[in-house]
Amino acid sequence: MLEIAIIVAAIAIGSGIALVAGGLVGIGEGYAAGKAVEAMARQPEMEGQIRTTMILGQAVSESGAIYSLAVVLLLIFTVMLPLVNRLLELL
Amino acid sequence: MEAEVLFYIHSFPISKPLLFTWIIMAAVSVACFLLTRDLKKVPRGAQHFLELAVDGIENLVVGNMGPEGKKFVPLILTIAVYVGISNIIGVIPGASSPTENLNTTLTLASIVFLVGHWAAIKKKGLWTWFKGFFEPYFFMFPINIAGEISQVISHAFRLYGNVYGGGILLGIIYMVAPYVLPTPLLGWFGIFSGIIQTAVFTLLAVVYIQIKIS
Numbered sequence: 001m002l003e004i005a006i007i008v009a010a011i012a013i014g015s016g017i018a019l020v021a022g023g024l025v026g027i028g029e030g031y032a033a034g035k036a037v038e039a040m041a042r043q044p045e046m047e048g049q050i051r052t053t054m055i056l057g058q059a060v061s062e063s064g065a066i067y068s069l070a071v072v073l074l075l076i077f078t079v080m081l082p083l084v085n086r087l088l089e090l091l
Numbered sequence: 092m093e094a095e096v097l098f099y100i101h102s103f104p105i106s107k108p109l110l111f112t113w114i115i116m117a118a119v120s121v122a123c124f125l126l127t128r129d130l131k132k133v134p135r136g137a138q139h140f141l142e143l144a145v146d147g148i149e150n151l152v153v154g155n156m157g158p159e160g161k162k163f164v165p166l167i168l169t170i171a172v173y174v175g176i177s178n179i180i181g182v183i184p185g186a187s188s189p190t191e192n193l194n195t196t197l198t199l200a201s202i203v204f205l206v207g208h209w210a211a212i213k214k215k216g217l218w219t220w221f222k223g224f225f226e227p228y229f230f231m232f233p234i235n236i237a238g239e240i241s242q243v244i245s246h247a248f249r250l251y252g253n254v255y256g257g258g259i260l261l262g263i264i265y266m267v268a269p270y271v272l273p274t275p276l277l278g279w280f281g282i283f284s285g286i287i288q289t290a291v292f293t294l295l296a297v298v299y300i301q302i303k304i305s
Contacts, residue, residue, distance in 0.1 A: 063248075
């Protein structure tokens, strides 16, 4: 029983650490948006193209956060929940 | 990641995403039939909206790919309409977005992937297309293959992760504060984020096809 509890705790800690990627991607995307605003202020006539490029770049750089989210969802819903249910049965 | 099965037709399982995909297909078909029955030279009413949508997608595709991209407009428009409606349908209580399931988004990403390579083979010829995997050096072949595969996966996971993650966050907030607070968040995650993700998915589909054929 203690082993299962340790595994569950490790999965929870690991999921939390994995989601740090989300915060880092947030920094990057905010930086990109800020630069896009600067570019728009300098050249308002290029607004449409700048916005499209900004969204495209942000979407591509968001992959990191999405991967970490997918890993966390897999960990929690396919690995951790059955273990938690077994732990509750044992209690 | 298996979808929840609602009922069976003979032995064929009907899951929630499949059922809502059928509902969206029926709604879009009926809407298209009703709205395009009598088109006028000078648009009135709903025709404005339709022309705006078709024009917007056509400008996006042609602006990115040039005039040769015109044949991809129906595909991209279909993807945009389907993904957009299925993202927003999650706002209705009891309904769930088909894009909340990884199978749906992986299918859409695979369609874009296959269409891109098919168009590349058709435009450049089989040998030139195949040689493209060995650019710039011979030993880059495994990296190029991995890049192609990860493109599909990231394209699918981006939509799925955003919609599904928003849904989970909403579920948690429903548990904590079931009144008042979820409403603006439903608007944010369901409508605003849904429209943004639709734009991103469509834009990336256009760009991926364009990269493959150029």
